[in-house]
Amino acid sequence: MWMVIHGLIASAIGIAVGLAINWFPESASTQAGPIDRLYDILIWVSVPVFVTVTIIVLFSVQNFRMRPGEEQLDGPPIHGNTRLEVIWTAIPAIILVVLCGYAWVVLRDIEEAQAGEMRVNVVGQQFAWTFEYPQADGEPVRSKHLYLPKDQPVRFSVRAIDVIHDFWVPAFRMKIDAVPGIETGYRITPNRLGTYPVVCAELCGLGHAVMRATTRVVEPAAFERWIAQQKAPAQASEDGEVDGKALFTDGNGAATACGACHTLADAATSSATGPDLDEVLADKDAAYIEREIVDPNAEITPGFQTGIMPPNYGDTLSSDELEALVTYLGEVAGK
């Protein structure tokens, strides 16, 4: 009786606390609703289980503790009870079957395809994300940060260029590995305006911790304006020279932006994953800079590790782009 009363009180408090605590970051997608509800149901189920077991253990060690004079006493020779065994096998089994069924329903809901989905390609590489918005007329729009219109269903198509990454926006509650050679994805519908972090959740090398970006959920009209803006400079550069500075800060879709890892005053970047280029490239000639980009492991700045910088810039940059980048760096580094 003592146990039942305490158990009920403790369970009630536990569930209340479990539901009151705001476990997750703010939710920003329609898919978050069913997932958060499933989480709450897990709390409903698990708190009483925890409380029951804990109370019985506490009661046993308190009530049946050895008292002075009982040192030679043996407890009753009870070896087991088949009916009890059946009960405590069957009850958890029933609970688990019900939970499984409910999880399946939630899964079907959140994976359902929506009408009029917008497709966004997510590309992971060491150590930055690139988001591509395919356009009916020509080249896709590329961005280092994720822009999404509110209430527009989105299907992300996720891939990786080098190692395995994991595309995670905690506010959307979904996560998927970006695996080289495989295209993966998931669907969400953003439903709250705001700015949310994008995180890489799978160890991808030394810059894993800094592989972050920002999601901005904006009004559809603002999104259209943003796309139009992004298109404009892309078209302008088609007939003109390659812009070394833009390449440095934004990359080219295949090659990660230099600025994601390096500090350069002229480009206003400040990451410390790789060496500060204002220091290490000051007064260096073009041949040296080119070699450092194409073969980064040839000479390593003291205090940094071999193998962090992707060794494939020779392939991912065209010769024009490489030349523009080398010229740009020669002009501005350390100046």
Add this chain to the structure above:
Amino acid sequence: MATANPALVPEITVHSVEPEPRGWVSWITTTDHKRIGILYLVTTFVFFLLGGVEALLMRVQLGAPDNTFLTPATYNALFTLHGTTMIFLFVVPIMAGFGNYFLPLMIGARDMAFPKLNALSYWLLLSGGIVFYVSLFFSPPEAGWTSYAPLSGSVYSPGSGIDAWIFLIHLTGISSLIGAINFYATIANMRAPGMGWGRLPLFVWSLLVYAILLILALPVIAGAVTLLLTDRHFGTGFFDQGQGGDPLLWQHLFWFFGHPEVYIMILPGFGMISEILPVFARKPIFGYKAIAAATVVIAFLALLVWAHHMFSTPSATIVLVFFMVSSFLIAIPTGVKIFNWIATLWRGTVEFKTPLIFSVGFISVFLIGGITGIFLAVFPVDWQLTDTYFVVAHLHYVLVGGSVFAIFAGIYYWYPKITGRMLSESLGKWSFGLMYVGINVTFLIQHSIGLDGMPRRVYEYPDVGNLALYNLISTIGSFMLGLGVVVTAWNVVRSLKKGARSGPDPWKANTLEWFLPSPPPANNFDVIPRVRSVEPMKDIRRQIARQSETPVELGAAEPTPR
């Protein structure tokens, strides 16, 4: 003849005993399972302390946001060393250490079935550890204990650290395989007369299943790391999508081994708890058959759940559902064990000695790990939780709250048998208190850290939300946990000389190892008693009591065999 002998009818007798060899050469050349067991226990405990220091360094780095105490390279090396050390050089082999020492004693054998192979398996373990730690002086591995391809390939991990890791897996793997075959052969063939499968101590049951799981799972990881080695050095492309390979193949192979490994690490712990609780509750284990059966069922299911580590990889939904259901199923036999342990305490006469306290602590902390395991198995929820600190919290509740608490319970329970001395009870209780509070302060808050969006394996984090405070709390807890471990280490060293003499059976225990003097002689048993129940020592005490017609005193249960 009917009443002359106060003990038992000798079934097997020995005719002469060689004097015990001394000196360090005798330790290197020994094939005595007890000495090999001690070598195992001491070596793995040293690796445990090393792994602990690595963990504390990481916690210092994470104690404050944007900290620059460690470089990313050092941090990545540390979590790789920490995970690999704790799993391959501590938890798995220390179970083999306990098994080596106590398996023959508990089943009434004079040694393992293959004593020389037994020595080989220890020396392979030690060389694996050395090969791995030597990489510290060159380029330590930085790809995590899971070494996912393609990050662990030669393009992204050009240093020799991954190769050291591969050789560690091979050496410790062969060591464990040999050990497992030895355990199996010993249990199958060398049991005392009368010890049928239904009278096997539960710790021995768990070692039997541990051995079978090792035999089934280890060849897979050995194959996988061999493929990785040829990928790195001989131009093959098993895990390289550019050459038609598949990076996910690595994960499937790794976790096909990796999940049974989890049960390899916890089942012997379950076995220890099943031995210790009835001794200190003064009551037979509740549901012997149910616990033994649950052990076998867990092992079977453990082979069918590997892809629940891969819920965020591109896999067909029906595959994910299968692995969600199979992961759920494991909760049932695990629950059966917990309920039976509680029923063992129920109406007992519970004696509050350190081994019992660690065992009860084990139940309560392991329970939290089990429940968060259910959260992680529900994969719509798992998409938010996987690869975050929630997983770190879960696995540490299972491994520290589960395996480590069981190991500490085992240390306090069996130390008197190994050394002939008692460990200090008050230091033991201090150690438990510090560790119990420490583990909860360290890891409970990590659930929230993960839910707030902090991924695992990051050397720094931005100062947003409550992350800075939560991480600081976790760091403080980790030092309490560390201090608790140091107290026990000190207790173990101190009690070698200062501990009270234990006598053969200080706990009034149930199994055959307590029939012997402490420490046991080189040949173990002069007389191997016939086993008539799961609790042979109870029978022996009862028989003596009947024959001497006075209640037998604690610690004086050793019969005179001749």
